[in-house]
Amino acid sequence: MQDAIARKFDYKTLSANPIRIADLGCSTGPNTFIAMQYITEAIELQYHSQGLRTPEFHVFFNDLVSNDFNTLFRNLPCDRIYFVAGVPGSFHGRLFPSKTLHFVHSSSSLNWISRVPGEIEDSDSVAYNKGRIHYGNAPKEVVDAYATQYQKDMKAFLNARAQELVAHGLMMLQIPVAADRIKDSDTAHSKMFELLGSCFMDMAKEGIFCEQKVDSFNLPIFHSTLKDVEEVLESNGDFSIKEKEIVYPQNLPIAPDVGMLVSHVRAGLEGLIEKHFGGGIVDELFQRFAQKVEEFPNIMNVQKLKMAVLFVLLKRMPYV
Ligand SMILES: C[S@@+](CC[C@H](N)C(=O)[O-])C[C@H]1O[C@@H](n2cnc3c(N)ncnc32)[C@H](O)[C@@H]1O
Numbered sequence: 001m002q003d004a005i006a007r008k009f010d011y012k013t014l015s016a017n018p019i020r021i022a023d024l025g026c027s028t029g030p031n032t033f034i035a036m037q038y039i040t041e042a043i044e045l046q047y048h049s050q051g052l053r054t055p056e057f058h059v060f061f062n063d064l065v066s067n068d069f070n071t072l073f074r075n076l077p078c079d080r081i082y083f084v085a086g087v088p089g090s091f092h093g094r095l096f097p098s099k100t101l102h103f104v105h106s107s108s109s110l111n112w113i114s115r116v117p118g119e120i121e122d123s124d125s126v127a128y129n130k131g132r133i134h135y136g137n138a139p140k141e142v143v144d145a146y147a148t149q150y151q152k153d154m155k156a157f158l159n160a161r162a163q164e165l166v167a168h169g170l171m172m173l174q175i176p177v178a179a180d181r182i183k184d185s186d187t188a189h190s191k192m193f194e195l196l197g198s199c200f201m202d203m204a205k206e207g208i209f210c211e212q213k214v215d216s217f218n219l220p221i222f223h224s225t226l227k228d229v230e231e232v233l234e235s236n237g238d239f240s241i242k243e244k245e246i247v248y249p250q251n252l253p254i255a256p257d258v259g260m261l262v263s264h265v266r267a268g269l270e271g272l273i274e275k276h277f278g279g280g281i282v283d284e285l286f287q288r289f290a291q292k293v294e295e296f297p298n299i300m301n302v303q304k305l306k307m308a309v310l311f312v313l314l315k316r317m318p319y320v
Helices: 002-008 031-049 069-074 140-164 188-205 211-215 226-235 258-277 279-295
Strands: 019-024 057-063 082-088 101-107 165-178 239-247 307-316
Touching: 002 031, 002 165, 002 239, 002 307, 019 031, 031 057, 031 101, 057 069, 069 082, 101 140, 140 165, 140 226, 165 226, 188 211, 188 258, 188 279, 226 239, 226 307, 258 279
Parallel strands: 019 057, 019 101, 057 082, 101 165
Antiparallel strands: 165 307, 239 307
């Protein structure tokens, strides 16, 4: 992809200084720093190959307001070649003025939806997700409600970026998906969240909190099928697809060991769980989760559980 960026970054048309780059859903690092290094190096290469001086870079780190931006800024690489700014807010809406960005990057974040669909928390709805925290092993109506929200959010995301990117600006997305022809609810993540959900239910049955508390808690995370994501991207009139690659993890464990898996899931979900259940239950919940992962080691095997990652490089069409 670094090579693709170097080839597709149209320095002549953009002729910008500074070059503005946004990382959407950056979290606290270090992945965002590695990505920003790759992108700035790729653009530098393009300028050098034309005998041109490198422009200045301005990188905008975006995440939800709840993100720990202090940790992000404390860990900024000392040898970076870019200026920085933090941009709190949801990437499902506008974050930047019109036509100001030259490059947008987002990795492993577009599987977060903007809100849990209302019907799955409505006890009168056929899509009521009773006794679960996600759509793994749930009725079709629950999966469909998630899928509909995901489609809306992806369109809103593309719309917002279409206004913020300059004409010919690039957008590189890395989107975790459920591999082709695989039911969304059969992915590694669904299985993992199903297991985590069963820990919540065990705790409810033991009276640590009531079952309704679990019924009204659902994770705003969805792994669309590859086909559905491709359809949204292809049907969008503001971008053209310049490069696309689908990576299927080959026999790679989802994490090197159970401890790493549990701390990874905990880091991602702790804030949401605390907000709904209070902080007091988190240690016990993840101890139980670790025990269950030990009992079901298949959870660790990504390949068996049908995940893929879609890498796509999009170019903003000229404005009409
Ligand atoms: C799994 S982390 C990915 C972090 C990093 N990009 C990486 O590749 O390692 C997903 C991040 O997306 C953020 N996120 C989720 N929904 C978001 C939204 N609507 N707007 C901005 N960030 C969001 C989460 O807060 C989280 O930090």
